[in-house]
Amino acid sequence: AQSVTQLDSHVSVSEGTPVLLRCNYSSSYSPSLFWYVQHPNKGLQLLLKYTSAATLVKGINGFEAEFKKSETSFHLTKPSAHMSDAAEYFCVVIPSGSARQLTFGSGTQLTVLP
């Protein structure tokens, strides 16, 4: 079964420094990949999605992710963290042959220090 692994459960950065949230996927072909964000006590918001059109995907709020097939990775980055970026981030895949259901990684909690 296809899945995603988020390599860090917690990441702390200082405001204004770069953000890197790591995600590896398992798949025998190019899957559909997403990053979602969840702020405290809030619902899920789509940051960006990869659907094979371009390997570098730009999302909302300055986030972007690069699909690297050779490394089976889809890491999320942002050049400069803002306090409002503090949230939980989920890497998500749609398994092949599925009824389009999303399979979530375990999440990465991002803390932004002043």
Place this chain on the structure above:
Amino acid sequence: NAGVTQTPKFRVLKTGQSMTLLCAQDMNHEYMYWYRQDPGMGLRLIHYSVGEGTTAKGEVPDGYNVSRLKKQNFLLGLESAAPSQTSVYFCASTSDSGYTFGSGTRLTVV
């Protein structure tokens, strides 16, 4: 506003009680899903539906039942609640244009 509406938003149940969570969408989506979210585990799929009158099991279906009698509604039932079902429940629906999530139901079973 178009979207996915979950009711109730909060609920406390005693062990053994039953309840139904309602998910309603007004976007004419075929696919609907119920997830539960627990700390450190992301969201896990409970049940899903690919259309009116159809349902299927997801990753963690035990202790839950679902029904999709109308295309716009997807109901999640707990027949005999257990403390292990304390969680936040999210409903979602999708079409070719993307996924829409509800705002969640926080359920506590004591």
